[in-house]
Amino acid sequence: MQPIVTIRDLSKSFAGVRALDRAQFELLPGEVHALMGENGAGKSTLMKVLAGVYRKDSGEVLLDGQPVDIESPRAAQALGIGIIHQELNLMNHLSAAQNIFIGREPRGRFGLFIDEEAMCCEAQLIFDRMNLKLDPRTPVGELTVARQQMVEIAKALSFESRVLIMDEPTAALNNEEVADLFRIIARLRSRGVAVVYISHKMDELKRIADRVTVMRDGQYIATVPMATTPMDTLIAMMVGRQLAEAEHEMPDTSANEVVLEARGICRGTMVRDASFVLRRGEILGFAGLMGAGRTELARAVFGADRIDAGEVFVNGQKVVIGSPEDAVANGIGYLSEDRKHFGLATGMDVETNIALASMKSFLSMGFFIDRAAVESAGERYVRQLGIKTPSVRQQVRLLSGGNQQKIVIAKWLLRDCKVLFFDEPTRGIDVGAKAEIYRLLNELAAQGKAIVIISSELPEVLRMSHRVLVMCEGRITGELAAREASQEKIMQLATRRETADAAP
Amino acid sequence: MTTPTVTTAAPAAGFSPKTLKDRLFRPATRQKLLAFASLVALMVFFSFASPQFLQADNLVGILQSTAVNGVLAIACTFVIITSGIDLSVGTLMTFCAVMTGVVLTYMGMPLWLGICAAIFFGALSGFVSGLLIAKLKIPPFIATLGMMMLLKGLSLVISGTKPIYFNDTPGFTAISQDSLIGDIVPSLPIPNAVLILFLVAVAASIVLNRTILGRYTFALGSNEEAVRLSGVNTDFWKIVVYTVSGGICGIAGLLIASRLNSAQPALGQGYELDAIAAVVIGGTSLSGGTGTIVGTIIGAFIMSVLTNGLRILSVAQEWQTVVTGVIIILAVYADILRRRSGSKVH
Numbered sequence: 017m018q019p020i021v022t023i024r025d026l027s028k029s030f031a032g033v034r035a036l037d038r039a040q041f042e043l044l045p046g047e048v049h050a051l052m053g054e055n056g057a058g059k060s061t062l063m064k065v066l067a068g069v070y071r072k073d074s075g076e077v078l079l080d081g082q083p084v085d086i087e088s089p090r091a092a093q094a095l096g097i098g099i100i101h102q103e104l105n106l107m108n109h110l111s112a113a114q115n116i117f118i119g120r121e122p123r124g125r126f127g128l129f130i131d132e133e134a135m136c137c138e139a140q141l142i143f144d145r146m147n148l149k150l151d152p153r154t155p156v157g158e159l160t161v162a163r164q165q166m167v168e169i170a171k172a173l174s175f176e177s178r179v180l181i182m183d184e185p186t187a188a189l190n191n192e193e194v195a196d197l198f199r200i201i202a203r204l205r206s207r208g209v210a211v212v213y214i215s216h217k218m219d220e221l222k223r224i225a226d227r228v229t230v231m232r233d234g235q236y237i238a239t240v241p242m243a244t245t246p247m248d249t250l251i252a253m254m255v256g257r258q259l260a261e262a263e264h265e266m267p268d269t270s271a272n273e274v275v276l277e278a279r280g281i282c283r284g285t286m287v288r289d290a291s292f293v294l295r296r297g298e299i300l301g302f303a304g305l306m307g308a309g310r311t312e313l314a315r316a317v318f319g320a321d322r323i324d325a326g327e328v329f330v331n332g333q334k335v336v337i338g339s340p341e342d343a344v345a346n347g348i349g350y351l352s353e354d355r356k357h358f359g360l361a362t363g364m365d366v367e368t369n370i371a372l373a374s375m376k377s378f379l380s381m382g383f384f385i386d387r388a389a390v391e392s393a394g395e396r397y398v399r400q401l402g403i404k405t406p407s408v409r410q411q412v413r414l415l416s417g418g419n420q421q422k423i424v425i426a427k428w429l430l431r432d433c434k435v436l437f438f439d440e441p442t443r444g445i446d447v448g449a450k451a452e453i454y455r456l457l458n459e460l461a462a463q464g465k466a467i468v469i470i471s472s473e474l475p476e477v478l479r480m481s482h483r484v485l486v487m488c489e490g491r492i493t494g495e496l497a498a499r500e501a502s503q504e505k506i507m508q509l510a511t512r513r514e515t516a517d518a519a520p
Numbered sequence: 521m522t523t524p525t526v527t528t529a530a531p532a533a534g535f536s537p538k539t540l541k542d543r544l545f546r547p548a549t550r551q552k553l554l555a556f557a558s559l560v561a562l563m564v565f566f567s568f569a570s571p572q573f574l575q576a577d578n579l580v581g582i583l584q585s586t587a588v589n590g591v592l593a594i595a596c597t598f599v600i601i602t603s604g605i606d607l608s609v610g611t612l613m614t615f616c617a618v619m620t621g622v623v624l625t626y627m628g629m630p631l632w633l634g635i636c637a638a639i640f641f642g643a644l645s646g647f648v649s650g651l652l653i654a655k656l657k658i659p660p661f662i663a664t665l666g667m668m669m670l671l672k673g674l675s676l677v678i679s680g681t682k683p684i685y686f687n688d689t690p691g692f693t694a695i696s697q698d699s700l701i702g703d704i705v706p707s708l709p710i711p712n713a714v715l716i717l718f719l720v721a722v723a724a725s726i727v728l729n730r731t732i733l734g735r736y737t738f739a740l741g742s743n744e745e746a747v748r749l750s751g752v753n754t755d756f757w758k759i760v761v762y763t764v765s766g767g768i769c770g771i772a773g774l775l776i777a778s779r780l781n782s783a784q785p786a787l788g789q790g791y792e793l794d795a796i797a798a799v800v801i802g803g804t805s806l807s808g809g810t811g812t813i814v815g816t817i818i819g820a821f822i823m824s825v826l827t828n829g830l831r832i833l834s835v836a837q838e839w840q841t842v843v844t845g846v847i848i849i850l851a852v853y854a855d856i857l858r859r860r861s862g863s864k865v866h
Contacts, residue, residue, distance in 0.1 A: 068751075069749060088751065089748070089749050089750065089751040090751030090752075090753075092751075093751045101749065105743065105745065105746035105749050105750070106743065106746055107738070107739045107742035107743045107746055107747065107809070108742055108743065108809065109738055109741070109742040109809035109810050110735075110738060110739060110742060114735065114739075118735070118739055118746075118747060118750045118752065119747070119750045119751050119752040120751075121732055121735060123732075128731060129726075129730040129731055130730055130731060130732060130735060132730075171750075
């Protein structure tokens with residue numbers, strides 16, 4: 017059978033960093049082809065080149081055996097290649113139907129006006145096929161993340177593409193929605209549509225994928241049939257070595273004193289009556305689907321967003337946290353998921369970034385910055401955390417993601433925080449550095465810091481947490497001790513929606 | 521709305537057409553109602569405060585003075601919905617008036633060519649702003665600030681810093697000052713300028729709500745990256761939006777030149793702020809993605825009713841400016857409150 021898509025020796029670099037290194041890929045008509053690899057392995061980049069979002073540096077893309085140049089998303093659409101991006105790409109102010117047909121609105125008489133009626137009808141047809149109950153006229157900004165994701169899927173379906181790329185389409189979906197999606201995929205496959213499916217969820221891949229291509233560090237590793245390849249083999253191919261991970265002993269922290277307690281925290285619709293305790297030396301994991309309210313809960317406790325109701329206790333004392341300043345004064349630090357935007361001044365050097373939150377303690381005569389003290393503090397933490405940098409005067413933007421993350425950690429350690437919230441601490445960090453961050457977190461906990469980890473990667477939550485809290489739609493739906501926690505149990509709690517509970 | 525998990529229990533849930541109540545409580549509608557209520561309240565207040573206010577002459581005066589700012593505000597509405605800003609509309613209006621003067625008075629061309637010239641040079645200037653913003657990626661604030669000064673200078677250079685009069689073109693003043701409606705219905709002496717404002721508003725409203733251009737205007741302001749990834753040439757459409765906006769400024773240039781029977785090259789600066797204020801008061805968000813022409817027109821009327829009423833009450837000019845400033849701050853704060861409350865409910 018002639019492949020629909022063949023990719024040969026494709027390379028792509030961003031600002032000198034090689035994201036794809038002579039990558040290979042082959043897609044047959046009517047197959048569901050899984051693309052696997054760790055974060056940063058180049059899966060999304062490869063697919064974005066195929067979808068015309070990025071231009072390739074070198075290599076070739078063949079469609080039906082003919083070389084093609086896909087220079088824009090529109091060109092990809094014209095060639096019958098559709099993509100559902102990992103991030104939601106919707107216009108919140110526009111309706112569901114308007115979002116689906118953006119760029120190819122049906123015209124009415126004279127080709128001048130948009131035929132809104134026809135558009136809504138077509139959108140309705142697609143929703144019906146998807147078994148989705150949604151008024152196409154609803155503004156997308158008023159939908160939950162799960163339903164926004166369904167609108168994205170509807171949009172991709174509306175193209176009648178021959179090649180459909182889905183980059184983690186189920187990140188925000190519950191089991192039934194996933195089942196609906198898989199039914200749709202099965203129907204597409206029977207019509208000869210080729211589907212590329214990127215996901216971290218092994219059980220999903222086992223259910224729908226025919227073949228799987230594994231990537232690592234921007235390179236092609238292998239393409240194997242899904243059904244006959246054991247999980248361990250796939251993981252070994254992804255990681256590049258057999259993960260002989262010693263079951264590391266979880267310390268028992270259940271008797272330690274409580275350093276932070278939140279009671280009945282509410283904020284809008286994103287955080288609803290959330291309560292939890294955090295003990296000294298403990299690593300507490302927040303798990304949940306995209307949009308479950310984990311980040312929002314952390315930000316509310318940290319004072320970054322105003323809370324509507326609820327109380328916070330630090331070391332048993334009730335405190336009022338109205339701003340991040342109050343939180344830091346109470347020894348609470350928050351490491352944002354988006355380091356570049358909120359965590360670092362990337363244009364400044366290492367030592368300045370480390371000292372940034374504690375500048376007041378580096379003043380001489382109450383006004384001038386004591387540069388020698390800043391430098392020695394910077395050097396101390398560079399040594400302590402093993403930050404790889406030529407000097408403390410190096411600009412932070414020139415360092416790798418893992419080292420940048422360590423600088424953010426150093427910043428909060430210097431500030432003498434007892435409680436640290438880590439929001440997606442390993443996002444965009446390569447495998448080797450990840451392990452080091454994990455080791456660092458374990459060390460910090462062992463030293464008596466109390467740590468909250470928010471992570472969308474279940475294996476990470478399971479590996480690191482002494483205790484796991486699961487959230488769904490702003491509520492805390494369950495708590496699991498490390499030994500009883502499993503991916504299945506977490507997913508069950510993470511999809512326990514209020515309205516679903518009420519249904520018969 | 522129900523969640524999708526309850527598929528069997530409520531088959532038709534979520535399909536019920538939006539009730540009137542739902543519509544009324546949409547944030548955008550709320551702001552429009554609020555603006556309209558403020559306008560009515562202002563008018564009631566001034567009519568009680570001064571018997572002069574409701575007299576026909578005065579009302580016509582209010583309409584007349586709303587026309588220029590209203591048309592400029594419509595031009596700004598397009599740009600602001602894309603989450604851009606245009607600081608050059610005031611001096612662009614003057615530039616268009618000057619170019620009309622050049623065509624009609626200096627070159628002695630027929631009237632229709634003068635009208636075309638105003639709209640053409642407006643669109644051309646908007647096109648240049650669009651190029652600067654879309655292609656050279658200069659932030660709209662800076663690009664149009666530069667255009668504002670550039671156009672002001674050009675107007676002065678071309679006119680030799682002196683007003684250009686239209687005494688040789690009989691009928692030019694009729695564009696704004698005569699009353700077609702008054703000819704047909706003598707009891708309604710509404711000046712043509714207001715008729716033109718109305719026509720421009722209707723056209724702009726149709727373009728915004730019914731055409732591709734309007735759709736992309738909203739889409740660009742809502743999430744430009746998403747539009748680009750959908751295969752739309754965002755640069756092209758951004759340039760079109762600024763070009764259309766510039767063309768509308770050309771119409772404003774005609775109106776003001778016709779009203780003054782001259783192109784005043786020193787005029788224009790400051791008009792952009794009144795226009796932007798009208799847009800914001802009318803409920804168009806400076807962060808883009810939402811906005812209506814009706815709101816903008818209400819905003820423009822609030823501005824001119826306020827100016828007119830305060831003048832009738834003999835409030836000093838400098839205090840009028842203070843009041844306008846307060847109103848703008850309140851309107852922007854209302855926008856911020858609205859966005860904060862716009863949480864996801866479905």
